[in-house]
Amino acid sequence: MLTHPRSGATFQWKDLLKSGDRIFIGSNAAVPSALVDDLITHRGELRDIEATHILTLEDHWARREYDDLFKVNSLFIGGDNVRQAIAEGRADYTPSFLSEVPRLFSDRILPLDAALVMVTPPDEFGYCSLGVSVDVVSAAVKNARHVVALVNPNMPRTNGHSFIHIDQISAWMDSDKPIPELAPPQLDQVTEQIGQYVSLLIEDGATLQLGIGKIPDAVLRYLGNHKDLGLHSEMISDGVIDLIRKGVINNRRKTFHKGKTIATFCMGTRDLYDFVDGNPHVEFYPAEHVNSPVKIARNDNMVSINSAIEVDLTGQVVADSIGYKFYSGIGGQVDFIRGAALSKGGKPIIALPSTTKDGKISKIVAQVTEGGGVVTSRGHVHYVVTEYGIASLRGKSIRERALELIRIAHPRFRRELLNEVRKYYWVPEYQEQMPTPVPELGPVEMKKYTFDGIEYTLRPLHPADERKLQEFFYTHNKETLMMRYNHHVTHMSREKSCSLVSVDQEKDLALCFTDQEEGEVIQGVGRYYYIEANNSCEVAFVIKESRRGKGIASTLLKEMEQVARMRGIDKMIAAVRRDNKPMLAVFENRGFVSKPGDDMGEVYLELDLKSKGSEREL
Numbered sequence: 001m002l003t004h005p006r007s008g009a010t011f012q013w014k015d016l017l018k019s020g021d022r023i024f025i026g027s028n029a030a031v032p033s034a035l036v037d038d039l040i041t042h043r044g045e046l047r048d049i050e051a052t053h054i055l056t057l058e059d060h061w062a063r064r065e066y067d068d069l070f071k072v073n074s075l076f077i078g079g080d081n082v083r084q085a086i087a088e089g090r091a092d093y094t095p096s097f098l099s100e101v102p103r104l105f106s107d108r109i110l111p112l113d114a115a116l117v118m119v120t121p122p123d124e125f126g127y128c129s130l131g132v133s134v135d136v137v138s139a140a141v142k143n144a145r146h147v148v149a150l151v152n153p154n155m156p157r158t159n160g161h162s163f164i165h166i167d168q169i170s171a172w173m174d175s176d177k178p179i180p181e182l183a184p185p186q187l188d189q190v191t192e193q194i195g196q197y198v199s200l201l202i203e204d205g206a207t208l209q210l211g212i213g214k215i216p217d218a219v220l221r222y223l224g225n226h227k228d229l230g231l232h233s234e235m236i237s238d239g240v241i242d243l244i245r246k247g248v249i250n251n252r253r254k255t256f257h258k259g260k261t262i263a264t265f266c267m268g269t270r271d272l273y274d275f276v277d278g279n280p281h282v283e284f285y286p287a288e289h290v291n292s293p294v295k296i297a298r299n300d301n302m303v304s305i306n307s308a309i310e311v312d313l314t315g316q317v318v319a320d321s322i323g324y325k326f327y328s329g330i331g332g333q334v335d336f337i338r339g340a341a342l343s344k345g346g347k348p349i350i351a352l353p354s355t356t357k358d359g360k361i362s363k364i365v366a367q368v369t370e371g372g373g374v375v376t377s378r379g380h381v382h383y384v385v386t387e388y389g390i391a392s393l394r395g396k397s398i399r400e401r402a403l404e405l406i407r408i409a410h411p412r413f414r415r416e417l418l419n420e421v422r423k424y425y426w427v428p429e430y431q432e433q434m435p436t437p438v439p440e441l442g443p444v445e446m447k448k449y450t451f452d453g454i455e456y457t458l459r460p461l462h463p464a465d466e467r468k469l470q471e472f473f474y475t476h477n478k479e480t481l482m483m484r485y486n487h488h489v490t491h492m493s494r495e496k497s498c499s500l501v502s503v504d505q506e507k508d509l510a511l512c513f514t515d516q517e518e519g520e521v522i523q524g525v526g527r528y529y530y531i532e533a534n535n536s537c538e539v540a541f542v543i544k545e546s547r548r549g550k551g552i553a554s555t556l557l558k559e560m561e562q563v564a565r566m567r568g569i570d571k572m573i574a575a576v577r578r579d580n581k582p583m584l585a586v587f588e589n590r591g592f593v594s595k596p597g598d599d600m601g602e603v604y605l606e607l608d609l610k611s612k613g614s615e616r617e618l
Contacts, residue, residue: 002038002148002173005122005166014044016146016170021113022050022073024105024140028235029182029267030133031056032118032150034175039116043069052094052110054078054101054136054329057180057267062091073110075101075136076329077320086326095320095373098234098332099291102139115144119164119172120155127163130284131155132179132273133265134162135234138286146170154179156273160262160283182267184238185214187221190353193387195219196444198305198351201383201390202226205253206347207299209233209336210240211306212267215351219305223248230254231261232299234291234332236282238268241275256298257283264290291332296339303347304340306333310352310363310372311384313402313421315393317350317376324371337380347382354386354410364409366420384408388437389445392520396464403464407435435463436505440563447559451550454515456523458559461510465501465522466494468514472522473497475544503527509537509563513552523547526556528564528572535570541583553586561590565609572607 002011017023026032031053039046040061051061051070055078062072062081072091074082076098085091096104104110117137119128128149130137141147141164149164149172156179187195195218202208202223207230210216220239223229230251231240243249244261251259261282266272276282289295296302309327310318320329340346352363364386368374382394384405391404402421406414414434438445438460446459461469473492503510513524526541541556564572574592576583578601592605 002171005169005172011171012044013039013042013046016114016148017046017049018113019045019047019049022052022110024112024115024117024137024144025051025053025056025061026115026117026137026140027054027056027133027135028265029057029180029273030118030131030137030155030265031058031180032116033058033060033180034177035116035118035148035150035173036061038173040066040069052112054098054331056082057182064090074329075104076331077326078328083327093326093329095330097291097330097335098136098287099293099335100288101136102286102288105136105139105143108143112140112144114146114148114170115140116148116150117141117164118150118152118155119169120157121151121153122166123157126166128166128169129155129157130162130164131158132267132276132284134158134160134284135264135287138162139288141168148172150175152176152179154273156277158276158282158284159278159280160285161289162284179270179273181269181273182237183269185217187214187218190387191215191218192221193443194351194353194385196222197385197387197390198349199223199226200444200446200448201347201349201385202229202303203301203345204228206230206301206303206345207232207251207254208249209296209302209304209306209332209340210235210237211331211333212237213307215307216305219351228253230299231263232257232290232296232302233262234264234287234336236261236263236266236268236272236276238272241272244281251281253301255300256295262290287332291335293335293339293342296336297342297346299343301345301347302340302343303349304336305349305351306337306376308350308352308363308376310365310369311350311381311405312365312368313405313417314398315378315381315384315401315405316368316374317381318368318372319375321371321373323369326373330375334376334380337376341380341382348380349383349385350376350381351385354388354408355413359410359412362409362413362417364405364413364417366417386410395519400464400467403435403466404462407462407464436503438505438509438511438563440566441511441559449513449555451547451552451555454517456513456515456552458511458513458555460505461501461503461512461525461527463498463502465512466497468520468522469501469525470494470497472525472544509560511556511559513556524552524556526553526560528560530569535568537564537569537572539572539574548582553583554589557586557590561607561609569609571609574605575602576605577601578603 052073054076059079059081062085191214199222204227217239337348340348384391386408389408510527524543528537528539
């Protein structure tokens with residue numbers, strides 16, 4: 001029964017609505033299903049009510065049997081009933097950034113006759129909390145002609161800008177139905193691998209935004225050893241609870257809303273709802289605040305993690321449709337991708353499996369599928385992550401982007417993608433070698449090292465490193481060029497650089513050390529060439545002059561030796577100019593011994609990998 005909050009007077013739905021009106025239905029886990037059921041039961045002569053909403057955990061009103069009462073206009077497609085209704089033409093989808101949905105209500109682009117929402121019981125001052133879903137509900141209650149509330153004692157009382165006074169409520173009814181829950185997703189090996197890669201992009205002190213689904217939960221699982229993380233996120237889920245309790249997420253280094261976890265809604269289990277209930281460290285704000293790119297950017301080192309349906313080889317992100325079939329919505333992806341891009345030290349990340357679940361279709365595509373909607377432009381994204389690695393797109397040309405994205409595509413589709421992209425002249429004919437992995441470096445094929453207070457990444461050279469290797473070459477002085485190449489090399493052409501980064505890593509090996517002080521810059525390169533005739537490999541390396549004497553060369557040699565041992569190679573050899581004392585010392589410290597050679601100007605060095613006595617600390 002609908003009653004007035006103060007007088008107790010009773011209402012019928014016809015007292016609040018007329019046929020053809022537009023209503024808003026509360027969001028996510030705060031969907032007021034009992035109110036909708038009451039409206040269905042006591043509809044009387046009401047017809048053609050437009051029901052607008054974002055994602056809701058229940059959506060039975062979109063079934064065909066209620067078509068004469070409701071015409072759904074979804075601002076974010078979530079449930080199966082809504083998705084089917086849109087596919088059948090019985091419902092509409094209106095794309096909008098979540099940060100801009102409130103203005104659709106306030107500017108009366110979508111004027112609301114009533115907002116149906118779920119709230120907590122009022123406190124002694126008459127204030128109810130919007131609980132687990134403030135998002136666009138806050139704007140709806142401010143702009144609707146009538147607010148009809150479902151008062152539920154099971155709704156958590158959340159802090160922040162989450163309150164509505166009973167004088168703002170036209171009518172309400174009681175319900176103690178449990179809040180809808182969202183079980184934690186079951187993680188598979190692919191998702192775990194993606195989570196591990198993404199965690200490598202997150203530095204101590206970063207502030208995080210996490211989207212919906214398995215990948216954000218997988219990322220959280222790999223953050224246990226991080227320090228001083230913050231949260232400024234559209235959504236939070238069960239995955240944050242342990243990290244907050246352990247102090248990994250403490251918000252101390254945030255530069256906006258310092259000391260607080262900020263969200264606009266949460267979805268999860270009852271444990272999560274109990275965790276946010278009255279928690280002074282977690283605050284909920286409206287979407288126009290939390291999702292504002294300008295406000296997001298006020299957090300330094302903002303990391304935004306979202307997913308996609310497919311990504312093309314230029315970096316365009318399709319996220320709301322599968323071809324012509326609308327599947328979800330824009331939501332907050334662009335809000336946070338843009339906010340993170342504007343943030344000092346920010347990282348906008350798109351993370352997705354390399355293929356569909358059955359493995360038959362690549363999600364890294366040469367062209368966007370016909371009918372697919374580009375939600376996030378090619379200019380927005382800095383990183384794309386699959387289970388095969390991290391593609392860095394910021395500042396990359398179309399050709400470089402294509403090579404980076406092909407590298408993280410499923411191996412079964414890489415050749416096809418390279419051939420397809422060649423039709424558009426993004427990749428020259430001299431680029432032939434497909435990216436190959438170096439699994440001996442570990443499951444993420446990269447390692448972190450710190451030398452002289454600077455953090456470096458050890459990783460394989462990639463085909464897209466062509467320009468970086470050119471830049472590395474042109475930093476060398478004449479002495480370095482003479483010591484490394486034994487003659488004065490004056491230039492490094494694109495073709496030559498391409499040949500040096502296009503390595504069959506399953507046979508030969510090419511590793512590099514990079515840092516991020518001024519973008520990603522190569523500071524050292526080490527490689528070996530496999531000699532099949534005697535199961536040996538010839539090794540060489542070069543380090544930027546300004547980074548020598550810090551341990552980079554020794555570490556490169558150690559890592560290459562470890563890979564060679566794991567591959568069953570019998571020995572490593574090297575030829576070093578006799579006057580190159582520093583390089584000779586690096587080899588000798590790793591146990592290489594001098595052997596007679598034909599060239600008096602060079603020292604021939606050899607390391608027997610079969611002898612246990614030759615092993616150093618690896």
